[in-house]
Amino acid sequence: MQPILELNHISKKFPGVQALDDVHFDILPGEVHAIVGENGAGKSTLIKIISGVYTADEGMMHLEGQGEVQFNSPREAQQAGIATIYQELSLYRDLSVAENIFTGHLPRRRFGAVDWPMMRQQAREILHSLEIYDLDVNRKVGMLSVGNQQRVEIAKALSRNARILIMDEPTAALTESDVEQLFKIVRLLQERNVAIIYISHRLQEIFTLANRVTVLRDGQYIGTKQVAETTEGELISMMVGRTVDNLFPKLETEIGAPVLAVRNLWRKPFTLGVDLTVHAGEIVGLAGLIGSGRSELAQVIFGISPAKSGQVLIDGKRVKINHPGDAMRLGIAYVPEERGSQGLIRQMTVQENLTLAVLRSLTQGPFVDRNAEKTLAQQMIEQLRIRAYSREQIVNKLSGGNQQKVVVGKWLASRPRILIMDEPTRGIDVGAKAEIHRLMSELAMQGMAVLMISSEMPEILGMSDRIVVMREGKVAAEFSRAEATQEKVATAMMSEQNGSGDATVIPSQDPTPVSGGMSQQ
Amino acid sequence: MTATTSKPLPQSEATPLGQQLRGLLAFLGSQEFILALGIVLLSLAVYADNPRFGAERNLLSILSNSAYIAVAALGMTVVIITGNIDISVAALLGVLGTIAGQLAVHDYPIWLAWLAPIVFGILIELFIGFLVAYLRIPAIVATLGMMSVLKGGLIFVTGGAWIYDLPKGFFLAQRQPLGIPMPIYFMFALTLLMAIWMRYSATGRAIYAVGGNREAARLSGISEKRILMTVFGINGLMVGISTILFATQFTTIQSTVPPGVELTIITAAVIGGVSILGGSGTVIGAMLGAILIRTIQSGMIFVNVSAYWLQAVQGLLILLTVLVDIFRRRRQMSAIGK
Numbered sequence: 029m030q031p032i033l034e035l036n037h038i039s040k041k042f043p044g045v046q047a048l049d050d051v052h053f054d055i056l057p058g059e060v061h062a063i064v065g066e067n068g069a070g071k072s073t074l075i076k077i078i079s080g081v082y083t084a085d086e087g088m089m090h091l092e093g094q095g096e097v098q099f100n101s102p103r104e105a106q107q108a109g110i111a112t113i114y115q116e117l118s119l120y121r122d123l124s125v126a127e128n129i130f131t132g133h134l135p136r137r138r139f140g141a142v143d144w145p146m147m148r149q150q151a152r153e154i155l156h157s158l159e160i161y162d163l164d165v166n167r168k169v170g171m172l173s174v175g176n177q178q179r180v181e182i183a184k185a186l187s188r189n190a191r192i193l194i195m196d197e198p199t200a201a202l203t204e205s206d207v208e209q210l211f212k213i214v215r216l217l218q219e220r221n222v223a224i225i226y227i228s229h230r231l232q233e234i235f236t237l238a239n240r241v242t243v244l245r246d247g248q249y250i251g252t253k254q255v256a257e258t259t260e261g262e263l264i265s266m267m268v269g270r271t272v273d274n275l276f277p278k279l280e281t282e283i284g285a286p287v288l289a290v291r292n293l294w295r296k297p298f299t300l301g302v303d304l305t306v307h308a309g310e311i312v313g314l315a316g317l318i319g320s321g322r323s324e325l326a327q328v329i330f331g332i333s334p335a336k337s338g339q340v341l342i343d344g345k346r347v348k349i350n351h352p353g354d355a356m357r358l359g360i361a362y363v364p365e366e367r368g369s370q371g372l373i374r375q376m377t378v379q380e381n382l383t384l385a386v387l388r389s390l391t392q393g394p395f396v397d398r399n400a401e402k403t404l405a406q407q408m409i410e411q412l413r414i415r416a417y418s419r420e421q422i423v424n425k426l427s428g429g430n431q432q433k434v435v436v437g438k439w440l441a442s443r444p445r446i447l448i449m450d451e452p453t454r455g456i457d458v459g460a461k462a463e464i465h466r467l468m469s470e471l472a473m474q475g476m477a478v479l480m481i482s483s484e485m486p487e488i489l490g491m492s493d494r495i496v497v498m499r500e501g502k503v504a505a506e507f508s509r510a511e512a513t514q515e516k517v518a519t520a521m522m523s524e525q526n527g528s529g530d531a532t533v534i535p536s537q538d539p540t541p542v543s544g545g546m547s548q549q
Numbered sequence: 550m551t552a553t554t555s556k557p558l559p560q561s562e563a564t565p566l567g568q569q570l571r572g573l574l575a576f577l578g579s580q581e582f583i584l585a586l587g588i589v590l591l592s593l594a595v596y597a598d599n600p601r602f603g604a605e606r607n608l609l610s611i612l613s614n615s616a617y618i619a620v621a622a623l624g625m626t627v628v629i630i631t632g633n634i635d636i637s638v639a640a641l642l643g644v645l646g647t648i649a650g651q652l653a654v655h656d657y658p659i660w661l662a663w664l665a666p667i668v669f670g671i672l673i674e675l676f677i678g679f680l681v682a683y684l685r686i687p688a689i690v691a692t693l694g695m696m697s698v699l700k701g702g703l704i705f706v707t708g709g710a711w712i713y714d715l716p717k718g719f720f721l722a723q724r725q726p727l728g729i730p731m732p733i734y735f736m737f738a739l740t741l742l743m744a745i746w747m748r749y750s751a752t753g754r755a756i757y758a759v760g761g762n763r764e765a766a767r768l769s770g771i772s773e774k775r776i777l778m779t780v781f782g783i784n785g786l787m788v789g790i791s792t793i794l795f796a797t798q799f800t801t802i803q804s805t806v807p808p809g810v811e812l813t814i815i816t817a818a819v820i821g822g823v824s825i826l827g828g829s830g831t832v833i834g835a836m837l838g839a840i841l842i843r844t845i846q847s848g849m850i851f852v853n854v855s856a857y858w859l860q861a862v863q864g865l866l867i868l869l870t871v872l873v874d875i876f877r878r879r880r881q882m883s884a885i886g887k
Contacts, residue, residue, distance in 0.1 A: 330768075332767070332768065353770040362768065369762070369764055370762075370764050370768055371765055373757070373761035373765055374828075375757070375761045375824075375829045376761060380754065380757075384765075385769040387751040388751055391750070394749075394750055396754065398749070418571075438769070
């Protein structure tokens with residue numbers, strides 16, 4: 029059979045990152061072809077090229093019946109019969125189901141008036157063709173469940189006669205019965221020769237649904253397998269198969285008493301009974317997929333979205349943290365995930381950013397003590413080797429790595445005992461990365477308790493004394509530095525423990541040991 | 550400290566000369582300097598056409614007339630720096646002026662007539678602050694509502710009657726210690742005070758931080774709610790003082806809302822360089838903005854241009870300033886490749 033879509037030698041570069049490097053992909057009519065890879069492997073970039081959001085720097089895209097194609101906008105891709113359903117559904121909540129299905133190509137009568145009866149009729153026909161009989165086409169989409177919204181999104185794609193349907197993490201927000209429904213629809217579409225590109229972190233789904241699977245890693249094409257001929261284990265090792273290089277100057281430290289402990293911490297929907305301890309001098313790596321609740325846990329601990337129940341203990345004493353100010357007074361610092369939107373005040377100078385979190389303590393009488401502020405800023409600039417021409421430089425003009433150092437410096441200035449770092453080295457160059465790792469390691473050696481959230485496996489393995497894996501809002505597994513391997517951690521991150529992906533939530537008591545965690549093998 | 554990487558230590562202090570040059574360039578490119586230059590050049594141009602413009606009396610009256618706008622613009626600037634706005638200031642000015650006038654004609658002590666607008670100004674603005682900070686009503690909506698309430702309330706209560714026969718001691722704005730009109734002292738003193746406070750106090754810094762990046766400020770332990778309350782409170786204080794300067798300059802108080810004054814105040818703040826998106830701006834700029842507007846107004850009379858053009862000129866100034874701001878921003882963004 030001829031592939032309906034074929035991509036060869038696709039490369040795409042963003043400033044500082046080679047997002048895709050010589051990637052191959054093809055899909056047959058009526059096939060479900062899954063794309064898997066770690067966070068940052070290039071899956072999103074690849075589907076964005078196929079759907080016309082990005083254009084590739086190099087490489088060719090061949091579409092059956094149209095030959096060589098290049099899409100300059102999502103609209104062009106749509107017209108070529110490629111529809112995409114993103115994780116964030118793109119529906120108009122205040123319009124009806126029928127209107128949403130026909131957005132952009134409403135059936136018209138004379139003088140351009142909308143043909144409402146025709147539109148409702150056609151909307152019903154499309155839904156019936158998907159064996160959906162219980163959806164009123166006049167209802168507002170905002171009133172529907174997520175599962176039903178997704179069905180509307182699929183119907184919308186079909187109304188444009190999509191030949192290729194891209195689904196990005198379609199089950200991430202669905203309940204179990206909705207997942208069943210979705211699978212049924214996917215199989216229906218398959219029978220009609222629609223090609224489906226399916227992206228999911230849940231390997232289980234891939235084994236139930238897909239015909240073939242393509243693995244990406246660090247923007248590279250690793251390989252394509254027939255699902256029937258591969259195993260979960262093989263896919264995982266293809267996804268993570270990298271060697272940890274010497275980016276990680278981890279120093280031996282003496283692990284002291286527990287400093288931070290959380291017990292059965294709850295805040296729906298992402299923190300579902302978490303237990304975690306961080307000791308003095310210890311770096312705990314918090315691993316997990318996007319959406320597993322890692323960042324949310326950090327935000328609960330830091331008081332950004334305070335816990336609804338459960339305990340936070342500092343030095344064994346129970347504390348109450350209701351907002352970031354409380355956390356700061358208790359000696360907790362939080363280097364947030366997004367340095368741009370959460371870390372920096374872009375219009376301000378390096379110095380002003382560095383001292384922002386401790387201004388109160390630098391204030392004498394009505395005014396900030398300028399000399400003390402200068403001294404502190406200078407000290408941070410030197411300790412972190414921030415490369416700026418002056419303390420007074422606007423922080424926006426620094427490189428990404430130096431901006432990140434400013435964010436870290438801001439929190440070190442508060443002399444914390446507990447440092448939470450969320451993706452501390454994302455999107456910065458290798459040199460700055462190594463420097464931040466060195467700093468982290470030194471801080472731990474001085475007795476700081478460090479909780480590091482990271483999506484980069486080498487960083488997790490390279491820097492952590494202990495690795496805690498989260499999945500679906502709970503701690504799924506825990507490894508010592510010695511016992512951790514990429515495969516073990518990745519397995520714990522990805523595998524479903526109870527076969528069907530039970531979405532109902534039960535309070536957890538203890539961290540579940542990893543053994544027996546993989547049900548597919 | 551282990552030196553694992555061999556890169557040189559940061560060059561944190563440039564050479565003194567380079568530093569000075571940078572400082573000088575930054576000063577020359579600042580909104581304040583451009584405004585001051587604009588005021589001087591404009592004055593010289595009008596003076597060349599009509600030397601009577603340069604009379605001491607006229608120059609003092611330009612400054613004196615700028616004062617109540619400038620003082621209100623100080624508060625407005627602080628509000629805009631946090632990314633909010635207050636379009637009810639003119640209505641508030643009218644209401645507070647009437648309160649002051651009524652107290653004065655009913656034989657209450659003069660100091661009470663002066664204090665009342667400040668107290669009520671702060672209270673009303675704190676209420677707006679509450680709506681914005683705690684009930685999360687967008688400032689433009691909250692102040693639009695407040696504007697209607699104040700305007701309607703004022704007409705309802707006073708029936709639009711003017712206040713005459715104010716006691717002699719009431720007219721603060723007409724006093725001229727050392728031959729200089731009182732409002733000018735207020736304008737410069739308050740601007741200086743606010744400038745220092747905004748620049749050197751922790752709260753001032755926090756105000757910029759909230760406007761620059763609300764989320765980052767919150768994560769740094771700054772309470773956005775408290776900052777918003779503070780900012781609107783300050784605005785109330787400034788509108789209160791502005792009211793005194795405004796209401797005590799003529800022998801009657803009109804008991805109506807002075808039309809279009811909120812726009813003049815916002816214009817002063819915006820051409821003073823405050824970013825309408827929040828995060829940057831200075832109070833000195835706002836004061837200079839007010840003076841520039843008054844200079845243009847006066848200048849137009851001296852060169853015989855109809856005063857009706859003033860609105861249009863003000864509008865053009867706003868557009869021009871915002872345009873310059875956008876270009877500046879864009880250049881900054883492209884410099885970091887975003």
